[in-house]
Amino acid sequence: xxxxxxxxxxxxxxxxxxxxxxxxxxxxxxxxxxxxxxxxxxxxxxxxxxxxxxxxxxxxxxxxxxxxxxxxxxxxxxxxxxxxxxxxxxxxxxxxxxxxxxxxxxxxxxxxx
Amino acid sequence: xxxxxxxxxxxxxxxxxxxxxxxxxxxxxxxxxxxxxxxxxxxxxxxxxxxxxxxxxxxxxxxxxxxxxxxxxxxxxxxxxxxxxxxxxxxxxxxxxxxxxxxxxxxxxxxxxxxxxxxxxxxxxxxxxxxxxxxxxxxxxxxxxxxxxxxxxxxxxxxxxxxxxxxxxxxxxxxxxx
Amino acid sequence: xxxxxxxxxxxxxxxxxxxxxxxxxxxxxxxxxxxxxxxxxxxxxxxxxxxxxxxxxxxxxxxxxxxxxxxxxxxxxxxxxxxxxxxxx
Numbered sequence: 001x002x003x004x005x006x007x008x009x010x011x012x013x014x015x016x017x018x019x020x021x022x023x024x025x026x027x028x029x030x031x032x033x034x035x036x037x038x039x040x041x042x043x044x045x046x047x048x049x050x051x052x053x054x055x056x057x058x059x060x061x062x063x064x065x066x067x068x069x070x071x072x073x074x075x076x077x078x079x080x081x082x083x084x085x086x087x088x089x090x091x092x093x094x095x096x097x098x099x100x101x102x103x104x105x106x107x108x109x110x111x112x113x
Numbered sequence: 114x115x116x117x118x119x120x121x122x123x124x125x126x127x128x129x130x131x132x133x134x135x136x137x138x139x140x141x142x143x144x145x146x147x148x149x150x151x152x153x154x155x156x157x158x159x160x161x162x163x164x165x166x167x168x169x170x171x172x173x174x175x176x177x178x179x180x181x182x183x184x185x186x187x188x189x190x191x192x193x194x195x196x197x198x199x200x201x202x203x204x205x206x207x208x209x210x211x212x213x214x215x216x217x218x219x220x221x222x223x224x225x226x227x228x229x230x231x232x233x234x235x236x237x238x239x240x241x242x243x244x245x246x247x248x249x250x251x252x253x254x255x256x257x258x259x260x261x262x263x264x265x266x267x268x269x270x271x272x273x274x275x276x277x278x279x280x281x282x283x284x285x286x287x288x289x290x291x
Numbered sequence: 292x293x294x295x296x297x298x299x300x301x302x303x304x305x306x307x308x309x310x311x312x313x314x315x316x317x318x319x320x321x322x323x324x325x326x327x328x329x330x331x332x333x334x335x336x337x338x339x340x341x342x343x344x345x346x347x348x349x350x351x352x353x354x355x356x357x358x359x360x361x362x363x364x365x366x367x368x369x370x371x372x373x374x375x376x377x378x379x380x
Contacts, residue, residue: 006292006293009293010292010293010296013296013297013300013341014296014299014300016300016337017299017300017303017304017337018303019193019197020303020304020307020333020334020337021303021304021306021307022197022200022201023307023330024306024307024308024310024311024330024334025200025201025307025310026196026200027310027311027314027326027327027330028310028313028314029200029204030200030204031204032209033320033322033323033326034209034238034263035207035209035265036314036323036326037238037263037326038196038200038236038238038265039196039200040326040329040330040333041232041233041238042189042192042193042196042233043193043196043197043200044330044333044334045233045333046189046190046193047337048333048336048337051337051340051341052340054344055340055343055344058344059344059349062347062349063349067141067349068138068141069138069139069141069352070340070352071138072135072138072139072356073336073340073352073355073356073359076356076359076360076363077333077336077359078233079229080359080363081232081233082228082229082232082233082239083229083363083367084329084363084366084367084370085232085238086228086232086238086239086240087366087367087370087371087374088322088325088326088329088366088370089238089239089240089241089263090240090241090370090374091321091322091325091370091373091374092320092322093240093241094373094374095320095321095322095373097320097322099209100209102208102209103209103210103211104208104209104210104211104267105210105211105212105213105267105270106211108211108212108213108261109211109241109261110241110243110244
């Protein structure tokens with residue numbers, strides 16, 4: 001494995017690990033459910049995409065020929081993260097979870113049927 | 114908006130292309146055998162599953178769709194950096210809020226794409242599409258739809274609504290021609 | 292160098308799994324716990340991919356893909372159950 005590709009892989013892995021960690025910190029640190037949702041849906045998804053790109057480069061170097069199948073997991077996560085976030089926030093609204101005091105525009109939420 | 118494809122043996126051209134690419138990626142090879150098998154699967158699976166599907170609008174402007182895809186990917190990366198800074202910064206300074214965005218789109222498929230885009234880009238998560246489908250009598254179309262979004266740090270409500278409408282909704286209207 | 296970086300990132304992802312576990316235990320509401328579980332399976336995919344890179348085999352790719360698919364379906368099923376009290380209406 002050449003020096004350059006090792007550097008690229010290391011940087012991509014570090015960025016990925018950082019974003020995954022930021023997503024989990026957001027999950028723990030934020031005061032209410034709606035704010036907690038932002039970390040895992042965005043930061044974790046980008047972190048995973050970066051990690052999987054690094055894995056793609058690594059396995060392309062390891063074997064002969066390129067290995068592009070890791071990109072399937074990235075695409076799958078990118079497509080499904082908004083859907084699961086949407087389902088979660090829908091069930092949170094259904095359960096009438098409290099949002100913190102300074103949230104503006106709370107009267108925009110309509111009661112569900 | 115067009116629901117029917119040009120050829121009846123290829124009801125969803127882009128889905129067929131996607132199935133073909135996924136087959137090649139799963140097998141991780143471009144040998145002639147896999148290309149043939151992938152092509153057969155890409156034609157047979159949409160034909161076999163067509164009776165269960167509800168008709169969705171087709172992509173009419175593929176070039177614009179690809180450009181919009183790259184714009185969204187770029188926005189995802191910049192938005193993630195912003196959200197990471199917001200999460201690591203002090204929590205007390207954040208002003209969360211719910212915002213109602215009026216929609217011009219009417220079909221459910223473009224609305225789903227818009228909601229997913231909003232969820233992945235700057236500090237917003239889409240929450241709900243109003244009015245509730247259950248509150249309408251059977252099969253009625255509502256005149257005006259709204260998308261409820263939750264914003265992590267709300268600064269200017271009007272500017273946010275304009276950004277979403279111009280940056281993400283207008284290209285979708287153009288792509289699906291509806 | 293790559294071995295050291297992989298070890299560091301192992302530690303980072305392990306830490307984020309612990310943070311998720313804390314949210315899973317503390318709660319306070321059921322959607323919070325589902326969100327924590329959802330994040331946990333995504334982090335476990337990261338862990339498996341990293342382990343595959345550490346061992347130098349691509350064998351773990353299929354396991355990661357399966358976890359991604361089953362995790363998504365189970366999150367949606369649990370949310371649907373919370374919303375309607377029924378998975379298939």
